[in-house]
Amino acid sequence: MGTASETHAVLPTTDFQRLLEALSMKGYRVVGPTVREGSVVWETIRQVSDLPIGWRDQQEPGRYRLEHTGSNDIFGVVHGPQSLKPFAFAPREPLLQIERSKNGFTTSSTFPQSEKVAVIGARACDLAGLAVQDRIFLEDAYRDPYYAARREGLFLVAVNCTRSLTTCFCASMETGPRVSRGFDLALTEVDDSFLVEAGSEAGRDLLSGLSLPPASEDLIGEAGSRIEACARNQVRRLDLARLPQALYEAHEHARWDEVAGRCLACTNCTMVCPTCFCHTIEETPDLSHQQSTHVRLWDSCFSQQHGYIHGKNIRPTIKDRYRMWLTHKLASWIDQFGTSGCVGCGRCITWCPVGIDLTEELPALLTSGVQSSIANQQVGDP
Amino acid sequence: MSESEAQRQRPRLAVVKFASCDGCQLSILNLEEDLLAIGQALDIAYFPEASSDMKPGPYDITLVEGSITTAEDAHRILAVRQETKALITIGACATAGGIQALRNWADVESFKQTVYPSPEYIQSLSTSTPISEHVHVDFELWGCPIDKHQLLRVITDLVIGVQPRLPGDSVCLECKRRGNVCVLVAKGIPCLGPVTRTGCGAICPGMGRDCYGCFGPCEGERKGPGLPPNTDSLATRFHQELQLIPVEVVRRFRGINGSVSPFRTESEIWEKKT
Amino acid sequence: MMAKVGSMINPYVIHPATILEKIREAEDINTYRLQLVEEGTRQLFRFQAGQFNMVYQFGVGEVAISIVSDPDEPQILDHTIRTVGRVTKAIADLQPGEALGIRGPFGEGWPLEEAKGRNVLIVTGGLGCAPVVGAIEYIFRRRAQYGSIKILHGVKTPHDLLYRERFDHWRRAPDTEVLLTSDQPDKTWRYHIGVVTELFEGVTIDPAKTIVLMCGPEIMMRLGVPILMRRGIPATAVYVSLERHMECGIGLCGHCQMGPYFLCKDGPVMRYDRVEQWLGRTGV
Numbered sequence: 001m002g003t004a005s006e007t008h009a010v011l012p013t014t015d016f017q018r019l020l021e022a023l024s025m026k027g028y029r030v031v032g033p034t035v036r037e038g039s040v041v042w043e044t045i046r047q048v049s050d051l052p053i054g055w056r057d058q059q060e061p062g063r064y065r066l067e068h069t070g071s072n073d074i075f076g077v078v079h080g081p082q083s084l085k086p087f088a089f090a091p092r093e094p095l096l097q098i099e100r101s102k103n104g105f106t107t108s109s110t111f112p113q114s115e116k117v118a119v120i121g122a123r124a125c126d127l128a129g130l131a132v133q134d135r136i137f138l139e140d141a142y143r144d145p146y147y148a149a150r151r152e153g154l155f156l157v158a159v160n161c162t163r164s165l166t167t168c169f170c171a172s173m174e175t176g177p178r179v180s181r182g183f184d185l186a187l188t189e190v191d192d193s194f195l196v197e198a199g200s201e202a203g204r205d206l207l208s209g210l211s212l213p214p215a216s217e218d219l220i221g222e223a224g225s226r227i228e229a230c231a232r233n234q235v236r237r238l239d240l241a242r243l244p245q246a247l248y249e250a251h252e253h254a255r256w257d258e259v260a261g262r263c264l265a266c267t268n269c270t271m272v273c274p275t276c277f278c279h280t281i282e283e284t285p286d287l288s289h290q291q292s293t294h295v296r297l298w299d300s301c302f303s304q305q306h307g308y309i310h311g312k313n314i315r316p317t318i319k320d321r322y323r324m325w326l327t328h329k330l331a332s333w334i335d336q337f338g339t340s341g342c343v344g345c346g347r348c349i350t351w352c353p354v355g356i357d358l359t360e361e362l363p364a365l366l367t368s369g370v371q372s373s374i375a376n377q378q379v380g381d382p
Numbered sequence: 383m384s385e386s387e388a389q390r391q392r393p394r395l396a397v398v399k400f401a402s403c404d405g406c407q408l409s410i411l412n413l414e415e416d417l418l419a420i421g422q423a424l425d426i427a428y429f430p431e432a433s434s435d436m437k438p439g440p441y442d443i444t445l446v447e448g449s450i451t452t453a454e455d456a457h458r459i460l461a462v463r464q465e466t467k468a469l470i471t472i473g474a475c476a477t478a479g480g481i482q483a484l485r486n487w488a489d490v491e492s493f494k495q496t497v498y499p500s501p502e503y504i505q506s507l508s509t510s511t512p513i514s515e516h517v518h519v520d521f522e523l524w525g526c527p528i529d530k531h532q533l534l535r536v537i538t539d540l541v542i543g544v545q546p547r548l549p550g551d552s553v554c555l556e557c558k559r560r561g562n563v564c565v566l567v568a569k570g571i572p573c574l575g576p577v578t579r580t581g582c583g584a585i586c587p588g589m590g591r592d593c594y595g596c597f598g599p600c601e602g603e604r605k606g607p608g609l610p611p612n613t614d615s616l617a618t619r620f621h622q623e624l625q626l627i628p629v630e631v632v633r634r635f636r637g638i639n640g641s642v643s644p645f646r647t648e649s650e651i652w653e654k655k656t
Numbered sequence: 657m658m659a660k661v662g663s664m665i666n667p668y669v670i671h672p673a674t675i676l677e678k679i680r681e682a683e684d685i686n687t688y689r690l691q692l693v694e695e696g697t698r699q700l701f702r703f704q705a706g707q708f709n710m711v712y713q714f715g716v717g718e719v720a721i722s723i724v725s726d727p728d729e730p731q732i733l734d735h736t737i738r739t740v741g742r743v744t745k746a747i748a749d750l751q752p753g754e755a756l757g758i759r760g761p762f763g764e765g766w767p768l769e770e771a772k773g774r775n776v777l778i779v780t781g782g783l784g785c786a787p788v789v790g791a792i793e794y795i796f797r798r799r800a801q802y803g804s805i806k807i808l809h810g811v812k813t814p815h816d817l818l819y820r821e822r823f824d825h826w827r828r829a830p831d832t833e834v835l836l837t838s839d840q841p842d843k844t845w846r847y848h849i850g851v852v853t854e855l856f857e858g859v860t861i862d863p864a865k866t867i868v869l870m871c872g873p874e875i876m877m878r879l880g881v882p883i884l885m886r887r888g889i890p891a892t893a894v895y896v897s898l899e900r901h902m903e904c905g906i907g908l909c910g911h912c913q914m915g916p917y918f919l920c921k922d923g924p925v926m927r928y929d930r931v932e933q934w935l936g937r938t939g940v
Contacts, residue, residue, distance in 0.1 A: 038568035266577070277906075
C-alpha cells in the first residue's frame with residue numbers, strides 16, 4: 001500500500017463506458033441497475049445509457065417512487081427490490097435430473113454453467129448481505145456447490161452511498177454506507193467524476209488496465225465527507241445491544257398480536273431480504289414417470305409449508321410467522337452464524353405492501369409490554 | 383402385454399362442463415405436445431369440446447368445469463360424481479362459483495326481466511354455487527382460467543397414484559422469485575397478490591398490472607382470526623393509502639372469486655361502509 | 657457417501673437403494689431393509705445410531721427418516737416408516753426389489769458412547785418410538801457395556817402398542833425393566849393405566865449413574881423431565897429426540913429451526929438443557 005493517491009484513481013463520468021468495455025474485454029457479462037416498472041432491476045447492460053442516469057428513488061414504508069432529476073448522476077438510485085441475492089442463491093435452481101433405470105434410477109447434478117458476471121452498482125448493504133449468505137452457503141458444515149458455482153464468477157463493482165433513503169439504517173448496523181470489504185472495485189460518484197479504488201487482486205488488475213490518473217487528495221476528501229454526511233442523515237436505526245436474549249424474552253409480548261393484525265404473511269420482506277436463505281425443493285415428474293426434476297425454490301417462513309409437520313402446522317397464524325421471522329433475523333441468527341441477519345438495507349420496510357417497519361417493531365417489542373403469565377414461567381435463562 | 387390390453391388399462395378421463403365460458407377446457411387443449419402425452423397416459427374417453435367420440439362411463443378421472451346455476455345441473459352433477467373415481471374441479475367457476483356468483487348478491491328475477499323478451503322460458507337458480515357445495519370434490523384447481531402446468535401436474539400425480547398437492551402461497555412469493563417489481567409498492571395500484579393463491583406464474587404483475595385474485599384466497603378459506611390471508615389489513619391499505627373509496631374496495635374483493643371467504647366477508651364489511 | 661463433482665462435493669445427490677425386505681410393524685408402519693445399489697457408496701457409508709437419512713421416492717420427494725439398524729453393519733439400512741403424508745403414502749406401495757433413494761446420514765444421534773457404563777432410562781411415548789428402538793437394539797447387542805436398562809413406554813390405546821414382541825423380549829433380559837402404560841386402556845390391558853410420567857414413581861433411579869433417552873411428544877418431555885430433575889438427574893444427562901419439517905438435512909433450507917438450532921444438523925437428538933427454554937413455546 002502506498003499513499004491514498006496511489007491506490008485511488010479518478011474516472012471522469014464521461015469515460016464511464018471505458019469501465020464497461022474493460023469488463024467486457026475480460027469476459028464478463030456486465031449487469032447493472034436499469035429502470036423498469038417504476039423501480040430498478042438488474043439487467044445486462046451494454047452502454048452507460050442503460051443505467052438510470054438522472055433518476056432518483058424515494059422510499060418510505062410500503063412505497064417506492066422514482067423521480068427524474070435531470071442531473072447527470074449515474075447512481076442516483078440507491079437500490080431497487082433486488083439485492084445481490086439472486087446472483088448466487090438463484091430463486092429457482094435445478095439441482096438434479098433423475099431418470100428411471102434398471103437399478104431404480106440414476107441422478108445427475110444440474111450445476112449452473114459457470115459464468116463471469118460483473119455487477120455494477122452494488123451497495124455496502126448488498127455486499128454485507130452477500131457476506132452473510134457466503135457464511136451460510138459456503139462456510140458452514142456443508143458447502144453448497146450450486147451457490148459456489150454462481151458465486152465464483154462474480155466481479156463486484158460497488159458504489160459508496162452519498163445519499164440516504166428514509167428507510168436506510170446501515171450506519172447503525174455498521175455495514176455502510178461506505179463499502180469496506182468484499183468488493184473488487186469501489187466507486188464514489190462526486191459530481192462529474194468517480195473516485196475508484198480496488199479491493200481485490202482482480203480489481204487491481206482491471207484498474208491498472210484502465211491507466212487512470214491518480215485521485216487528488218481533495219477528491220478523496222470530498223468523497224469521504226459525502227459518505228460521512230450520508231451516514232449522519234440516516235433517520236432510522238436499530239439497536240442490537242440487548243440481542244439476542246431480549247427478543248427471546250419478548251416471546252409473549254402483546255406487540256406480536258398488534259403487528260399480526262397488519263402483516264399480510266405475503267412473504268415480500270423475506271424475498272427482498274439480502275440474507276434470507278430459506279428454500280424448498282420441488283419435485284416434478286414427467287407424465288410417463290420416467291424422469292423427474294429436483295428444483296430448489298426460494299421459500300419463506302411466512303409460507304404455509306414452512307412450519308408444516310405431518311398433520312399439523314407449528315406456525316399456523318400470522319403472529320407465529322412474523323415472530324419467527326423477526327426473532328430469527330435479529331436474534332437466533334446471531335446464535336447460528338455469529339452475526340445479525342439484518343444488514344440495514346431497509347428493503348423489508350419499503351417493499352412491505354402495508355409498510356411494516358422493523359425499526360419500529362423491535363423497540364416496541366423490547367419495551368416492557370403486556371406479557372402473559374405463561375410466558376414468564378416458560379422463559380428462563382438460557 | 384399386448385397393445386390393446388395396455389390401451390384398456392389406461393385410466394379413463396372425462397371432461398364435463400357446467401356454467402362456464404369453456405376457457406379452462408381450452409387450457410387443456412393449449413397443452414399442445416403435453417396433450418399427446420396425456421393421450422398416451424390416459425384414455426380421453428369423454429371430452430365433447432375436443433371430440434365427438436363420447437364414450438360412456440365409468441371414468442377414473444373427471445375434470446369438471448363450471449358452476450351450478452340451474453336445477454337440472456344440480457341434478458346432473460350427482461350423476462357425474464357417481465360415474466367417476468376422482469373428481470377434479472377446474473377453474474374459478476367450478477371451484478368457487480365464478481364471476482356468475484355475483485348474482486348471489488343480486489336479484490336474478492329482475493335480471494331476467496331486463497335481458498330476455500320472454501323471461502318465463504329461463505329456468506335458472508338464484509345462485510351460482512361451486513361443485514363442492516353439491517358433491518364431494520377430490521381436488522380443486524383454481525384460476526380463471528386454470529394454469530395448464532398445474533393441471534398437468536395434478537394429472538401426473540393421479541396417474542402415478544400420488545396424492546396431488548399444489549402450493550397455497552401468495553402470488554407475491556412467485557412474483558418476487560421472477561424478479562418482478564411490486565406494482566402495489568412502486569405504482570400504488572391495488573394489487574390482490576398478497577392475499578391471492580399462487581399458481582398463475584404472477585403473470586399480471588409481470589406485465590405491470592395488478593392481480594385481481596383469479597386464483598382465489600391463498601392458503602384456502604380462512605378458518606379463524608389471525609390466519610392468512612389478511613384481507614382486512616390489505617383492504618385498509620387500499621382505502622387509507624391508495625385512496626380507494628369503500629365501493630372500490632368492495633369491487634376489488636367481489637370479483638371472479640368474490641363468493642369465497644375471506645374475499646366474500648371482506649367485500650361485505652366494506653359494503654356496509656359505502 | 658457424497659458424490660464428487662470436480663472438486664465439489666454435492667450433498668444433494670440421491671443414491672438408489674434396493675428394498676431387500678419390507679417388514680410390516682403395524683397397519684400403517686413398515687420397516688424397509690435397504691441396500692445401496694452403488695458399490696462404492698455402499699462401502700463408504702457409515703452412520704451413528706439416531707442419525708437419519710433423507711429417503712426419496714422417485715417423482716414424489718424426500719422425507720427425513722431415522723436409521724434404526726446397527727451402525728456396525730452399515731451395508732444394511734433399516735428405516736421404519738409410518739404412512740402419514742404424500743411421500744410416505746407413495747413409499748407404502750413399494751415392494752421388495754423396488755428402489756428408494758438415500759441421502760445421508762445426517763444429524764446428531766443418541767449419545768450411546770457416553771452412555772457406556774451407565775444405567776440407561778428410556779422414556780418413549782406414542783407412535784414416535786421408532787428412533788429409540790434402534791438405540792435399544794444397539795445397547796442389547798452390547799449389553800455388558802451398559803448398566804441397568806429401564807424402558808418406560810406410554811401409548812394412548814393398547815392398539816397403539818407396536819413392537820409388542822420386542823418389549824416382551826427385552827423384559828426377559830437380565831437387569832432390565834420394561835414398564836408399559838396406556839391412558840385409554842381396554843379390558844385386555846394388563847399394565848399400568850395412565851400417562852408415561854406416572855411410571856417414574858415405580859422405578860428406582862440412581863441419579864448420578866443414569867442417562868435418559870427420550871422420544872415422543874414434546875409435552876411428554878416438558879412435563880416428564882422436571883420430574884426426573886427433582887429426583888436428582890441433571891438436565892445434562894437427559895437427551896431428547898425432536899422433530900421438525902426437514903427438507904435439506906444439511907442446515908441450509910431453514911425449515912427445521914427450533915430457537916437457535918437447526919434440528920437437522922444440531923439434532924434431532926438434543927441434550928435437554930440446550931432446548932429446555934424452547935420446548936413448549938408457541939410457534940417455535
